[in-house]
Amino acid sequence: MVKVAFVGCGGIHQVHGANMSKHPDVNIVGHCDVVLERAEQAASRFGGEAFSEFGAMYDKAKPHAVFVLVPPYAHCGMEEAAAERGIHLFIEKPVALTKEAARRTAAAIRRAKIICSVGYCFRYYETVAAARKELKGRPIALATGFWRGGMPASSWWRQMDKSGGQVLEQSTQIFDLLRYLCGEVKEVHAVASTGCMSKVSDYDIHDSSVVSLRFKNGATGSVSSSCVNGSRSLAGLDLVCPDLEVAFKNGSLTLREPGKTTKMYSKVDRFEEEGRIFIDAVKTQKRNRIRSNYSDAVKSLMVTLAANESMRSGMPVNP
Ligand SMILES: NC(=O)c1ccc[n+]([C@@H]2O[C@H](COP(=O)([O-])OP(=O)(O)OC[C@H]3O[C@@H](n4cnc5c(N)ncnc54)[C@H](O)[C@@H]3O)[C@@H](O)[C@H]2O)c1
Numbered sequence: 418m419v420k421v422a423f424v425g426c427g428g429i430h431q432v433h434g435a436n437m438s439k440h441p442d443v444n445i446v447g448h449c450d451v452v453l454e455r456a457e458q459a460a461s462r463f464g465g466e467a468f469s470e471f472g473a474m475y476d477k478a479k480p481h482a483v484f485v486l487v488p489p490y491a492h493c494g495m496e497e498a499a500a501e502r503g504i505h506l507f508i509e510k511p512v513a514l515t516k517e518a519a520r521r522t523a524a525a526i527r528r529a530k531i532i533c534s535v536g537y538c539f540r541y542y543e544t545v546a547a548a549r550k551e552l553k554g555r556p557i558a559l560a561t562g563f564w565r566g567g568m569p570a571s572s573w574w575r576q577m578d579k580s581g582g583q584v585l586e587q588s589t590q591i592f593d594l595l596r597y598l599c600g601e602v603k604e605v606h607a608v609a610s611t612g613c614m615s616k617v618s619d620y621d622i623h624d625s626s627v628v629s630l631r632f633k634n635g636a637t638g639s640v641s642s643s644c645v646n647g648s649r650s651l652a653g654l655d656l657v658c659p660d661l662e663v664a665f666k667n668g669s670l671t672l673r674e675p676g677k678t679t680k681m682y683s684k685v686d687r688f689e690e691e692g693r694i695f696i697d698a699v700k701t702q703k704r705n706r707i708r709s710n711y712s713d714a715v716k717s718l719m720v721t722l723a724a725n726e727s728m729r730s731g732m733p734v735n736p
Contacts, residue, residue, distance in 0.1 A: 603631045
């Protein structure tokens, strides 16, 4: 049995906690939250013990693997402390708020040689695997990503020094997917706007942004994001290649070729799939099926940090 514990018992813990509690090879041993009551609620729902300090949980509950499910600003040493103890890590995206924090954690993970999977869950849709297969060896001319929806309820989300804003915190999934499907980003140039959310207290992030992308392989692209309208959430991308258009939207995929249109709807639960593959990797010590490891996830963070810097300076920035 793989002994699993959690750091951070908020919204996404409900998903990973439920998936792990159904997994036949997992024994849930602990939940840690700075708000002890949340850890206690998690323990009563999923089993295991409640803690308010991650070091105490690692030493007492002795997990083999830990899910780190905290907001960007709150990555405060729980990964390094796990790595030092040889505990494997599943970390929710984005992996950090700053380059320095991400590099520190990356070094600790490398040193300890532990298994690490990052929650870029869009990569686990079978529709994304199908798009990747279709795109292999093809030149991509244009990549247009988007995330339009409402503002998540947690108060840290609307504060730049806690979440890093929508691009770093949320549309990071789309930046990551573009890297996964189109290749590495060479340069970003961004504009952003504010003014629609003046009635929301403690709000200092952008309402909307457009980030232009130049890829190393010569393709051009953009990601547009907006968090002002919660009535409909739309996340995806459109890719244009010679004789092929790829449209991915909320998990479904459309491939348009001359005279032929193919539609696919995902049957995979992306959270269940990434959790299952992570536990398999811990059990077998084979990490080849993990689709986002820490060093790869840091590259997506760097692109979004560069986008934020470009929004501030108005200048193009190399990630
Ligand atoms: N992959 C996805 O689709 C997806 C979906 C939702 C959230 N997320 C990510 O998961 C992370 C958490 O999001 P959430 O919605 O669960 O947030 P949340 O605010 O609902 O919960 C975060 C929890 O972490 C706790 N916490 C903060 N600092 C801590 C610390 N030092 N030690 C222990 N606990 C601490 C908070 O008290 C809170 O209970 C974010 O990075 C978010 O981007 C990913």
